[in-house]
Each structure stands twice: as C-alpha cells, then as structure tokens.
Amino acid sequence: MLSDSRQTDLFETQAGLFAAGEQEDDPDRAEYVDDLRKRLHAKLAHVQAAQGLPWRDLTATTLEELSFHSLARSYLPEAESLPLRRAFNKEMRRIYEIINDVPLFPDLR
Numbered sequence: 840m841l842s843d844s845r846q847t848d849l850f851e852t853q854a855g856l857f858a859a860g861e862q863e864d865d866p867d868r869a870e871y872v873d874d875l876r877k878r879l880h881a882k883l884a885h886v887q888a889a890q891g892l893p894w895r896d897l898t899a900t901t902l903e904e905l906s907f908h909s910l911a912r913s914y915l916p917e918a919e920s921l922p923l924r925r926a927f928n929k930e931m932r933r934i935y936e937i938i939n940d941v942p943l944f945p946d947l948r
Contacts, residue, residue, distance in 0.1 A: 872914050879911055879923060886930040891938055904931060 882903070886893050894900045907927055911920045 875910060875914050876919075879907060879915075882907055883923065883927055883930070886927060886934065889930075889934055892934065 892900050894903055904927075908924055911924050911927075915923070
C-alpha cells in the first residue's frame with residue numbers, strides 16, 4: 840500500500856495541547872491546583888482525626904487513598920507532594936492497625 844505524501848499527521852497539530860509550560864501559565868489551572876491543595880489538606884486532616892475507617896467501607900476508603908495519591912502526584916510539585924503522601928500513608932497505616940488490631944510493619948516505626 841502506497842502512502843499519500845499529501846496526508847498530514849493527525850496528531851502533529853495537537854502536540855501543543857499537552858505542553859507543560861502552557862498549563863503552568865493558565866490561571867484557571869493555578870486556581871484549580873490551589874483548590875485541590877486545600878482539598879488534599881482537608882482530606883489529610885480528616886484521616887488524622889479518624890479513629891476507624893474514615894469512609895463508609897473498605898472499598899470507599901481504598902478509592903479515596905488512590906485518589907489522594909494520584910491527585911497529589913499529578914498536580915503538586917514533588918517537594919510538596921511527597922511529604923503530603925507520606926503523612927497520609929502514616930495515618931492510613933495507623934487506621935488499618937486500629938481496625939485490624941494488629942500492628943502493620945512494626946519495623947518501620
């Protein structure tokens with residue numbers, strides 16, 4: 840099959856849509872990230888105050904954990920995301936120890 844040299848690459852014109860520099864300069868994105876940052880800190884505070892599963896069941900809790908890590912990693916700078924995710928993990932480990940009445944990873948303390 841011969842290719843037609845007149846046919847353009849369909850994806851070539853869309854490369855700029857995903858450029859990181861353009862996203863950082865977008866005021867709507869900055870506002871979204873600020874709102875997201877507040878929600879992540881609120882979720883961390885919620886988990887820190889919990890004395891059991893902070894959400895209705897284990898499935899909802901797992902989805903919240905995945906969401907927290909994904910959003911923090913995707914939208915926050917690593918220097919901000921990493922300590923936030925570590926604090927969240929520490930609290931979730933504490934909660935799982937409470938509900939299971941068994942220490943998890945005792946050598947990590």
